Amino acid sequence: MGGGRLTAEDRRGIEAGLAEDLPYAVIARRLGRPTSTVSREVARNSGPGGYRAEHADRAAAWQRRNRPPRPPAPPVADFEATSGRDPATIRAYEDRFATMMIATGLPRTAARVLACLVTAPSGARTAAELAQRLRVSPASVSKAVGYLEGLDVLTREREPGLRRERYVIDDDVWLRTWRTSAQKNEAWAETAQQGAELFGLSTPAGARLEAMRTFFVGVHRDMTGRSSAALNDAGTVLVALLHAARPLTSSELAAALGWPEERVATAVEIAEQQPEVCGPLTLQHTPSGAHLATAQNGRLTPAQCTALVRRPGGCKSGVRGEPG
Structure with missing residues (x-):
């Protein structure tokens, strides 16, 4: 799987997959990306009915230019001096961490770079800081960073007001x-x-x-295999959609449930990939990219549906948000 941001080619692949009416999971496998990455990309760019790769690429570029700057990382020496930890002890732990990763198959310099980033206060360091701390050449750092990017374990970001980049380990x-x-x-x-x-x-x-x-x-x-908590989140999202009785976007669900959007995206992904956990409900998407809970097909016979349609809230409109 490629690391870093979605490329223009990735977005063209998403647009082509939507034109073929493919599920998000299939499009994601084509691109070598998580399903949640594709679903979020489509949802924030006009949904499956209005997604255009060129427009999404311009919007992403604008967001990168206008993103609030990340606060600069404190100097390594200052952190070690003010953290109350012995610098030698910190470096010894970094060496143990790197040795463990080397034993699992990670190249030596890549393991040392990753250990250095994981233990950094902000999870970020520049190439110069890494080269100085690890006492290796900038070329060795660049090669190690490229390897780690291929594993999708770090990202690059431009330092505010400067041309140099920092390498970042994020929470996900x-x-x-x-x-x-x-x-x-x-x-x-x-x-x-x-x-x-x-x-x-x-x-x-x-x-x-x-x-x-x-x-x-x-x-x-x-x-x-999902934890019971993750499966429960998928059920909660479906119940929330059922109660709302109208389509909701991931952002609207996150706001209503008081969850981070990443948690909602994971719950939606589970509901899509493991429909057996959703009971009698199924998750659907509107052309705008919002989500909707409906009854699973085949639960009722045509005769049962006909009988229920005569009463308010029957099969004709799917699942209602309130009991009849």
């Missing part, structure tokens, strides 16, 4: 890397299945690929 980094790993396991499973079908299960290669598919399907299922 570990959730993002978890999702990236889960998507990679899903890709392994899909490719193994194609091979098993090609060679046939009766052949040694086909049997080997089928065993590989079974393994990665299990790993992917374990990684994407």
